[in-house]
Structure formats: structure tokens, C-alpha cells
Amino acid sequence: MVIQKSPGEIELMAHSGAILAEVHEALEQAVRPGVTTADLDELAAAEIAARGAKPSFLGYRGYPATLCASVGPQIVHAVPSRRVRLREGDVVSLDCGVVYEGYHSDSACTYVVGGSDHADERTARLVEATYEALWAGIAALRPGQRLGDVSYAIESVARRYGCGVVAEHDGYYVGGHGIGRQMHEDPMVLGRGRPGRGMRLRPGLVFAIEPMFCLGNPAFRLDADGWTLSTVDGSVAAHWEHTVAVTEHGPRVLTARTGEQVNRLAG
Numbered sequence: 380m381v382i383q384k385s386p387g388e389i390e391l392m393a394h395s396g397a398i399l400a401e402v403h404e405a406l407e408q409a410v411r412p413g414v415t416t417a418d419l420d421e422l423a424a425a426e427i428a429a430r431g432a433k434p435s436f437l438g439y440r441g442y443p444a445t446l447c448a449s450v451g452p453q454i455v456h457a458v459p460s461r462r463v464r465l466r467e468g469d470v471v472s473l474d475c476g477v478v479y480e481g482y483h484s485d486s487a488c489t490y491v492v493g494g495s496d497h498a499d500e501r502t503a504r505l506v507e508a509t510y511e512a513l514w515a516g517i518a519a520l521r522p523g524q525r526l527g528d529v530s531y532a533i534e535s536v537a538r539r540y541g542c543g544v545v546a547e548h549d550g551y552y553v554g555g556h557g558i559g560r561q562m563h564e565d566p567m568v569l570g571r572g573r574p575g576r577g578m579r580l581r582p583g584l585v586f587a588i589e590p591m592f593c594l595g596n597p598a599f600r601l602d603a604d605g606w607t608l609s610t611v612d613g614s615v616a617a618h619w620e621h622t623v624a625v626t627e628h629g630p631r632v633l634t635a636r637t638g639e640q641v642n643r644l645a646g
Contacts, residue, residue, distance in 0.1 A: 381565050383583035389624050395479035396622050396633030402426045410490050412467045416448035420459035423475050435476025435483045435562045447474040454591050454616040457607040467493040472618040483562045485587040486634035487620035505594055509617040512536035512590040517623050520630040524580045530572025533590045543597035544570045555589045582627050589620030
């Protein structure tokens with residue numbers, strides 16, 4: 380069931396999203412060579428607690444951590460570990476969720492450890508393309524548009540950059556989703572689709588928009604840990620995500636970090 384949110388509920392989600400934005404800003408500063416993904420998980424947990432909120436992921440369907448920290452060919456849902464120490468040039472995706480006053484927010488960022496200068500050109504372009512696709516999908520979240528327009532906007536960026544779109548493999552789907560009192564609500568928002576298809580967008584709907592791209596074949600597998608999704612061919616993946624409300628005036632990015640929305644949605 381698709382759940383429309385009241386203005387008051389969206390304000391609560393905006394508060395949750397603002398907390399999560401600050402958590403991601405702290406994580407960005409902490410991503411450097413030598414740090415373990417478990418270190419980043421501990422930081423995320425401390426930052427969320429310091430703001431009077433709770434992590435969305437910890438305990439969700441048995442998930443054992445606050446953060447998902449996916450490195451290299453890991454696409455999403457990798458469990459943080461003391462054994463995974465970041466190296467210069469690694470691509471790491473950090474996905475985190477916050478629940479505040481019963482309402483969830485969800486966002487993800489992808490970084491090249493040490494900065495994009497330490498990645499080859501194709502890898503740096505992958506990270507940028509996925510980020511660009513995030514904002515293309517967000518820009519399509521306007522009343523009267525259809526959900527397929529959002530998916531198509533994401534896919535169009537992938538095609539332009541020559542990236543693989545992680546969306547479906549062997550009948551298993553992965554992508555964005557509705558969000559509110561539950562972290563995952565209907566509908567699913569895939570990273571590829573046909574324009575003019577799907578449900579019509581209206582004010583009060585809130586979505587987690589999250590393109591996942593890779594450098595090679597977008598086929599993926601579930602790893603032995605029962606959580607991590609990785610590319611089958613071992614190609615590097617990237618993942619960006621924001622929680623976004625549809626309003627009468629267009630998309631409102633509830634998890635935007637400092638300066639993001641102004642820069643990306645201007646005009």
C-alpha cells in the first residue's frame with residue numbers, strides 16, 4: 380500500500396533527514412586510508428545517538444550494524460568489519476538510516492578514498508554518473524509525473540555514461556522505495572523504466588531514490604554473509620541515495636547535505 384504523508388509527517392521526516400545529513404557529513408570527514416568500516420559504523424552510531432535519534436538499520440530483519448559499508452564490487456548492504464581497512468583509491472559506499480519520532484530517513488554516499496585523483500578516469504566517472512543520476516531522478520519527482528519517469532531519468536544518465544544499472548537479476552529486484560513510518564514502503568523505485576508508466580505522483584508521497592551503477596555487467600549476487608549484494612563480474616559499483624518528498628512545488632530533498640539542493644535543483 381502506498382502511504383501519503385501529511386505536512387506534519389513530512390516535517391518530522393525532514394527533522395530525521397537533517398540528522399542523517401549531519402551524520403553523513405561526519406562520515407565523509409572520516410573516510411581516509413587506514414580506517415576500517417567498523418570504525419565508520421561506530422562513528423555513525425555515536426553521531427545518531429548524540430542527536431537524540433536511533434539507527435534505522437540496526438536490528439532491521441536482523442541486520443547487525445548501524446551502517447552499510449560497501450567497498451569495490453560490493454553494491455549495497457555490506458556489513459561493516461574490523462577486517463575491512465580502507466585503502467587509497469578504494470570506492471566505498473556508505474548507506475545509513477535514521478528514525479526520529481517514529482519516522483525514517485535513508486541516504487547513501489559513495490567516495491573514492493583519498494579523493495577522486497586516486498581513482499582511474501572510468502571509476503571517477505562512475506561515481507559522478509551515479510550522483511548525477513540521483514539528481515536526475517529527484518528532478519522528475521513532480522506532481523503529475525509518473526514513477527516510470529523517475530526510473531527512466533536515472534537510466535538515461537547511465538546510458539549516457541556507459542554504466543550498468545543495478546536493478547533486477549534472476550527475478551530479484553533492488554532499488555529505491557517509499558519510506559515513512561516504515562523504512563521500506565511501497566512502491567519500489569527501480570533504476571530503469573519506461574516514461575509515462577507507473578503510478579502518478581502527487582504531493583505527500585515520499586521516496587528514497589537510490590541509483591546503483593557499476594562499471595561492468597549489472598548482474599549481482601547475494602554473498603555468503605546473507606546481506607551483501609556484489610557484482611557477479613567483480614566490477615566496481617557506486618550508490619547514492621536521498622529521501623525526497625513530492626510537494627506542490629516539486630521535490631523536497633529531506634536528507635540534503637549543506638548546499639546540495641540549491642546547487643543541483645537551481646533552475
